[in-house]
Amino acid sequence: MKDFQTHTISVYIRNNPGALMRMCQIFSRRGYNIDSLVVSPAMDGRFSRVSISAKGASDSLKQINLQLEKLVDVVHCIEHTDTEAIVREMVLVKVAADATKRGEILQITKHFGGKTVDFTDNSLVIECSGASSKLDAMIALLGNYEIVEMVRSGQMLMARGGNPT
């Protein structure tokens, strides 16, 4: 598996049944692994916003974009680089913690701009959002304690300035 990079793509797509299946098929046919996929209604409810991050060879990604564009349901499809787009993700982490460890965990949470959204005798749920690398760093530190469960939202993105997403 040589020079496989992560690519971030946004797709503006007609909100039709099956539209998502058509998209996913293009990735799987080309041997691309989708790392994360976020779909939600666009401002105009007839359309959806799809943010995809996927790993694979760069030259075949170009092809994938062209094939996505070709889908009757797809209005447009744009690949974004980190500098042109704001890419964000959210995570919920449940950490086992009794009174003795809580303080340290809350300190880590605060450092990363997260907050606690659930608080019990022996666990905490921490919510945090930001760039995926920031979340990775927080999760790594929390890993020194006992992480019971974790859910990440996958990446969503928006182009900066006057560029369309």
Place this chain on the structure above:
Amino acid sequence: MNAAEAVIKCLEKHGVEYIFGYSGGAAIPFFDALVTTNTDIELILVRHEQGATHMADGYARATGKPGVVLVTSGPGATNTITGLITAQMDSVPMIVITGQTISPMLGKDAFQEADVFGISLPVVKHSYLVRSHEDITRTVNEAFYVATSGRPGPVVIDVPKDISSTEGVFDLDAAMDLPGYTVPGHGDKDKIKQIAKAFKKARKPLLLVGHGCVLSSAEEEVRELAEKLNVPVVTTLLGKGAISEKHDLSLGMLGMHGTAYANFAVKNCDLVCSIGSRWDDRIVGKLDEFCADAVRIHIDIDPSEYGKMITPDYWCVGDARLILEELILQVEECDSATWVEEVKQWRQDYPLKYDKIQGGLTMQEVLAELDKQSDSEAIVATDVGQHQMWAAQFCKSTKGKNWLSSGGAGTMGFGFPAAIGAQFGRPDDLVVSVSGDGGFQMTLFELSTAAIHKLPVKILVLNNSYLGMVRQWQELFFDERLSGVDMVGNPDFVKLAESYGVKAFRMSSSDDVAKVWEEALAYNDGPCLIEAVCNKTDNVYPMIPAGANYDKMLLEAPSEKLDKPTGST
């Protein structure tokens, strides 16, 4: 009016003449609507849904109009999958309407329920599962537009039975809602100018013409461009007829079993301009060496063909005919006189040839005689195998839409039903289906369909008692270990035809060929089958092994052992 009747009315509006179909429970509302609407559309009841799809496909290829198929749910619908992929791979416009179980039972393993939308997804240009009768006329209108515009392809419309039965008020002209769908038309003028300029510098230019030119009816423009530039033309299997193969500048088919002179031209050109072709693996051989030192130009209506196989030096998206119209205005005659002479010399030195067999028969002579007696004017629908390649070599195509062959999918069983569809679409033209003994048996039951409608289609079965093309590969690349290719148990094709009430002829030596063709071509009271009992062990040459460089072209049987091919199948 119910939704099924609205669909039939919509089909009428779109100029549909025939529906190729097969009934079943979930499709009854549509079959009923064919009666209750008193429509002029004729239902052609086939014998297998695959046959229906290939007929619709053949009709579409031969007329340029979309073919329409109507089948029932479950197995009826899944039987169309092979026909769908055949049409999808070759960009053929087709509408397949499938009955479906009632909406409340969807996803509950109802009797004859199949997730047709899901199963067909990878083999369609677009598809619909109709959720409300209110969407149905818009859906049909969109389906016709999507199937026939841009790069054409098949569209599936899956209609639950409760929806097709729903009464309502229907607007047959319901507006389309396709915000994500754009159709390229005229090419970018600057890009066309650059392409014209590139021709100026070339000394050994070549046009590579594909199915796109036939689909956009660009035959005139291809000829004009070639003549104005004074540039030879090679065609792909599906591009046959985009320029008359009798034209002085035509070199016939390139690629794996192309003519030697076409392939020499490909190997030696310093500019190759592909128009409506997709650098398919059957023609490029070894991808990174294909015309590697030549300037490569790609004209195509599908933006996603850019860089898929080859990243061209110049590229223009749009309709072949419209782009060529503009390009013709921009170009001047090339400095190509020496090159054209060189190419013509190859044509003289390395002609297509074959040996006759004492007392026996070769496929080549049967096809060459057909070509002669039909004056190269027949619509030829082929199956897949050795006979297909020899037909491509020896049946000259002089016009577009006269050569019907499953190129991309290589679907055995395609040829005969495709010929039936073509004959429906062009009742006054000579239609010949060319099949092997193997492939013919995959859809031969459509003899009924041909007989019922007294179609004067000529059904040539080139019988070598082998799955010949596979045998050829086993002989050349697998040390002659034949496995799974012997067609022992073949029926008596003449008796078989006769049992369907179809007139039949047989030829088995060179002496029969001219006479039998004369009789068969003169027989027009219905279909007739011609069995040609041919040499079992002939192989097709020239041949470039799959994935090999053009250097490796074999003009005749090799004297030494060949390496296993590296290319696809």
